[in-house]
Amino acid sequence: MVTYDLAIIGSGGAGFAAAIAARSRGLSVVMVERSTVGGTCVNVGCIPSKALLAAAEARHVAVEERFPGIATSAGPTDMAALVAGKADIVGMLRKEKYEDLAADYGWEVRRGKARFAAGPALEVGGERIEAAHYLIATGAAPWVPPVPGLEETGYLTSTSALELEALPESLIVVGGNYVGLELGQTFARLGSAVTLIEALDRLAPNEEPEISEVIAGVLADEGAEVWTSAALAEVSRQDGKVSARTADGREVLAEAILMATGRRPVIAGLGLEAVGVESGRRGEVVVDDQLRTANPRIWAAGDVTGAPQFVYVAGSHGTMVVENAFEDAGRRVDYSHLPRVTFTTPNIAAVGLTDAEVGPSGLSCTCRVLPLSYVPRAIVNRDTRGVVKIVAEVGTGRVVGIHMIGANAGDAILAATYALEANMTVDQLAHTWAPYLTMAEGIKLAAQSFSTDVAKLSCCAA
DSSP: EEEEEEEEEOSSSHHHHHHHHHHHHTTOOEESSSSSSTTHHHHHSSHHHHHHHHHHHHHHHHHHHHTTTTOOOOOOHHHHHHHHHHHHHHHHHHHIIHHHHHHHTTTTTESEEEEEEEETEEEEETTEEEEEEEEEEOOOEEEEOTTTTTHHHHOOOOGGGGGOOSSSSSEEEESSSSHHHHHHHHHHHOEEEEEEEEEEEESSSSSSSHHHHHHHHHHHTTEHHHHHOHHHHHEEEEEEEEEEEEESSOEESSSSEEEOOOOOEEOOSSOOOGGTTTBBBTTTTTTTSBBBBBSEEEEOOGGGOOOOHHHHOOOOHHHHHHHHHHOOOOOOOOTTTOOOOOOOEEEEEEEOOOHHHHHHTTHHHHEEEEEEEGGGHHHHOOOOOOOEEEEEEEETTTEEEEEETTHHHHHHHHHHHHHHHHTTTTHHHHHHHOOOOOOTTTHHHHHHTTTTGGGOOOOOOO
16 A cells, blocks of 8 residues: 555646646655546647647648738648647657656656545555545546447547548538537648538537627638538448438538537546545536535546536646645635637637626626727738627626637637736726737727727727
8 A cells, every 4th residue: 555645547737737736835646547648638639639720720821822912822631741740749748748747746657547445545456545635637538429320330539530641531520619610620621521510500509609600601611511400310331431411301421420529527437436426417526616526535627527628727626626635725616707719710719708698697788799800900811700799797897708709819818818807897998008910909999899980990099
């Protein structure tokens, strides 16, 4: 039996943040990993997907010839070379930001499957590990709904699609949220004929409808076929291809099908029942707002808790657990000003409440939507596809939500996050300095539109 201050199951963003915080306080740490060190983000999530997105963007810019007088072209995609380059980046970051860090901070990484036993304790490879506190940070994995014929036909997930060494001539992407949108646009821009299928009535269904309309138009303009209100009913093989049929009778044939239908927490085999840890309807580990489970010595962090699946949430969780467990800090999770980004081109980015969410919250709101055709940066970029939408409280003018789709919206949303965190009003936003020419200036212009006809402003009016 070996005893530590903190035992962590999982080596992703939450686990590493907790281990760093613990070692910085002089605590002893053991980390158990059953697969590849680094978890989802560096291995099969943020890093590899954005590497391919960047490559697809470069090819698309070469193909579209946006600017007069600049002739560009792009040949076929060498998928094997592209994936090999992506693997080099992943390997470098995994070593520098995970494996080497663990060695530098001096915590032990055990390879194997961890299972809870009464005590509480962990059983790993026949050895019993005990700790003052335990952290479940096992993340999430792609989830695929039961669809007749799907298992027999075979399918790609967001993990396996990133390893393809041959570009599919045609591809069905099922799911119109952030994973499906990012990967659908990536493969379309690399040269696949993409059909994107979403069961709900619009793409990006959790975003503002104005944003859904823009991204649907962008994908259509780039050659993708978009089906909404299209629940997948059956999958089969016909003449060596995948046939997908929707509940309303539409059918499409393609070389492959990618299921981008969400991710679910990974808890199988952990033996949670042995230590009184509860799981929820979607398999998430149930925690309170301080991230403690029903067992006072066991905590959970990151995707496994059912929280928003962002690596920056996982990292914040990991640090919070150490502070609460060992310092009784009483820190509580608050997602009210949590920004989110979908890295399509143009980016989708948002923070705070949508128009539809304001009613149930008990507030009365007023909104303004500014097309990017009023934003000088978008005009000179020759890409005015997009909008900025501000949701504000009636009476006070307090900004409760900012939503964007446009080039570099993912960077601009940080300013919006600070505005909400500071409880700024639309009047304050309208009179705050904004650098010209930037996409972030669109936030100020949208705020000005609450009291001014921005069509009658000069291009650099303050």
